[in-house]
Amino acid sequence: MRLHRLLILALTVQGAACIPLIAAAQAGTLDRTRVMHVVDSIVGVEIAAGRVAGMTVAMVRGRDTLLLKPYGRANLELDVPTPDEAVYDIASQAKTFTAAAVMLLMEQGKLSPDDPVAKHLPGVLPADAGGRVTVRHLLTHTSGIPEYSILPAFIDIWQRSYPAPPPADTILKLVAPLPLAFEPGTAMVYSNSGYHLLGALVERVSGKSLEDYLAAEVFPRAGMRSTRRYRVTEIIPNLTSGYVSGPNGLRPGHGQGDHWWNRGASGFVSTAADVARWLQALHGSSILGAEAYQALVAPGTLADGTPLRYGSGVALQTMRGHRAFSHGGAIPSGYNSFGAWLPDDSLAVVVLSNTLGGTDTEAIVARIVGALLGDRRPSPTPFAGPVEPYLGTYRSAATYFFTSFRIAAADTGGLTVSIDGGAPLPLAQYGEDRFATGNGYMFYTFLREGGVVTGVRVEHPVGVMRFRKETAAPEEQRP
Incomplete structure (x- = not known):
């Protein structure tokens, strides 16, 4: 699979049958026994079929941890069961961290969503583009900045960068001379490049590395204890091994490297419990004030008024008909993850997996939601008219x-x-x-x-x- 397809694999959802609605969910409560039975049934099929090596599922409502359970294997070669505190690369879920950091800096009056990128990162983009692309464009994937992960020059550097990363400004130098793919604000195209720039912007404005800023200003507010930047030179306790599913079964994923290429877009490891804490804190009142939070989850719009199903680092979707604020992540080293906050149910649902390509974690979350809360999707209408x-x-x-x-x-x-x-x-x-x-x-x-x-x-x-x-x-x- 081409690299850029692997990076965005979590954007697609596969249809699947639902387990029937339970009466407890209709009453606004979820029974732990039934929750475990439903999740065991859904995840167990994937493990038994060999489509996924390991997985951890968390479901939390308020102070009630309905489920926090590991499945399968953290390492197939050594036949190591997935530990209770299994650590996974969460890939693009880290975009929500970056967006929250930007919003905190906005709360402090250090930048504005309508600031041109050139104000904070002069010279990073061509002169005509740097004045037209704003912070808001970066947050909503509407900047038109070309995607670095498909550039032949990047792929060449990436393949030669293990284990020592190249200079920190490598991506910025690759993107800088390229013309915009479209006029800012006229389309939305998922952009790792845009979030890489946001990571650089946080560092420039805060005076700290993105990693240090998150560790000092963001993660403690959520009580997160196991979320950190991945480094190939460090031992990370309970880190699972990554795998990729293919025609011949599972194989080891591509070597991790230091994620130098995903500043602001990816590069963090975490546990299902920590991601659940993050969702509760972000969508509660622990991370952002009311005004900044509303800006985070407000749907973006294109220049012609077309509404987006994305806020700032947060996807705005429905899962089996239930409103959800979410984000997924996938990476060639062999990880696939998804976390969703269901505001109408005050429920966090997280699925982290150490396998890419065999099972879509977003589809797993959707099936869990449909099984426990009911499938409320509208029915399509019969096709009418000539083809x-x-x-x-x-x-x-x-x-x-x-x-x-x-x-x-x-x-x-x-x-x-x-x-x-x-x-x-x-x-x-x-x-x-x-x-x-x-x-x-x-x-x-x-x-x-x-x-x-x-x-x-x-x-x-x-x-x-x-x-x-x-x-x-x-x-x-x-x-």
Whole structure:
């Protein structure tokens, strides 16, 4: 798998059947015995099938720890069971740490969301871009700064950097001369580059390294005891080994390295208990004041008014129909994680895994939520209308997540979508010219000019992108 696909693997959700709703959940309480039974049933299948080496699940409501349980193996070679305090690389969940640090600095009046990047990091971006890209653009992935993880120059340096990291400004120098992929604020494309810059910005404004600032100003407010920057030169007690799932089963993940390339975007290890504490503190009143917190979770918007399903370092989504503030993470060294705060239930649900590619932790969280709190997703409407207007290939040069997809007619009626040549997935209709995969996870809204379909706006929790329809060959026009 290409590196950038591994870095964003946690952005996709797989559909799965739900265990029936329990009466206790309807009453607003969750029975520990039932919670353990449900989670054991869901996770046990993944472990038994060999799709994942190990996993830890935490569910916390208030002071009530409903579940904190390890599963599987921390190390397959030595047949080591996952310990109670297992430590995992949480990858992009660290973006929420960085966003909270930025919000704290805003509370202190040291920066503003509308500050241009050039004000705090002069010379990092081209002169014309540095004045147009703001802190808000970085927080909401709407900056247009190219993604460094797909640059050949980065991949070459990354492969040669183990174990000694290159200079700290390496990423900044790689990104600096590149033109923006799109005008800031006109699209949303998940950006490790943007959060790397935010990490540098926190360091410049605070006068401390991001690691030290979080350790001194952020983590203590949440009572986090096991969250730290990963370093290949240090022993980290209870650190699990990472694995990647492939056609021939599990294999060791790529060597960790020092995560020099993910300042602000990733690079931290933690436990399920600590991530649950983080979610409770962040969405309580322990980290940010009321105004800063509302800014953190407020949906971003594009320049044309299109709402985002993302705030600042926080994805705004629904899990089986329940509101959730969340973030996931995945990394080639073999880790996959997801943490969600359900505000209407005051519930933190965390799944950390030391396996990438076999089981999606976001899907596990969704299945747990659906099983215990009920599946409240809206039902799609039957497909209405001819398929011909939608058929064809759609492309965009503004995103690295995927660059093209094809809309085709399903054998059973309706439409399918194939992303970058992948297997066709059925599209369910949710309104006029509006369809979705995964029962509402990724939406495709077809755009018309003069009544003719000319493009698609693709929306998911960490991206809003426009794709232009190519001129279809005659055989593509037929259902």
